Amino acid sequence: MKQLIAFDLDGTLAPSKTPIPDKMAQLIPKLLDKFQVCIMSGGKFQLFETQVIARLNASPEQLDKLHLMPTCGTRYYRFDPKKSKWFKVYAEDFTKEEKQKIINAIKQAVTALDMWEKKTWGEEIEDRDSQISYSALGQDVVAELGEKGVGLKEAWDPDNAKKKALVDYLVPLLPEFEVRAGGLTTVDVTKQGIDKAYGMKKLLTRLKLKKEQVLFIGDRLQEGGNDYPVKALGIDTIEVAHWQETAEAIEKLLISG
Ligand SMILES: [Mg+2]
Structure with missing residues (x-):
């Protein structure tokens, strides 16, 4: 039951x-x-x-x-x-130092992989206190564009290759944390486990x-x-x-x- x-x-x-x-x-x-x-x-x-x-x-x-x-x-x-x-x-929640280290690593990874999108809606790197999230098109793409935003997200990485490249780049930079593909356009960093x-x-x-x-x-x-x-x-x-x-x-x- x-x-x-x-x-x-x-x-x-x-x-x-x-x-x-x-x-x-x-x-x-x-x-x-x-x-x-x-x-x-x-x-x-x-x-x-x-x-x-x-x-x-x-x-x-x-x-x-x-x-x-x-x-x-x-x-x-x-x-x-x-x-x-x-x-x-x-x-x-993360400490201030932990947050800064993670944000710096994400910026380094997105730059190295040449993945910054020209057009974004809202913040790309969001501090969720116990999680830092990178959203390729920005946090507000759906809030601002509605259906069209959902479509853009679905089209961004249909085979998950971009998210995988980001995760693979970030893992050695952030060994004490866990790096994972989240939603359609998102990579999340949290504490281990x-x-x-x-x-x-x-x-x-x-x-x-x-x-x-x-x-x-x-x-x-x-x-x-x-x-x-x-x-x-x-x-x-x-x-x-x-x-x-x-x-x-x-x-x-x-x-x-
Ligand atoms: Mg889901």
Whole structure:
């Protein structure tokens, strides 16, 4: 019997960096009546606010069962039903020196590989406190261009070769950190051992749940994908191609669970 249903955000609950669709906003509160729900992403909390929180029409009792884990669970947020607001349970942040070292290495790598894009939307290197992320087209490409931005992101590195070249360049420069391809145009740097499996383990410990009690739904569960570590941890997973498939999976859980 599953107790916790965990989701990736981008590509799973919504198109990349886009608010969750109406249908998803209606399904999640129903799911919260039956299960604990976790949403985990490489993105920062502010994206959860605009993509998820602002769209959910859920009661305090329902939100009490929702667990938000931005930046792969290096941050953990919950809802306080009494105060009626979200609060940070913990955050594991980089020091100032660590941040500077990582930012310098990313600049060096993108310059050496001649990968700076002429046209970008928003910051390319973003400090997410516990994660530094490089986004080739800028953080705001989808916020500013909408569908067209999603298209540009999908076209940037369809065979993942650019992200791989960046990761390969950065790894020897940052041996004490972990460097990973994130979303479509993103390379993320975190502390060693921080991936979605790290976040899931932390949550299981806090909620006193066993792996068997969890189901994870994500769009990048193949080896090398940013959801794969959860599967490798031995948690049951469902791979989806887009949010519509996730909605179908939720509807099945609402019937059977
Ligand atoms: Mg995804």
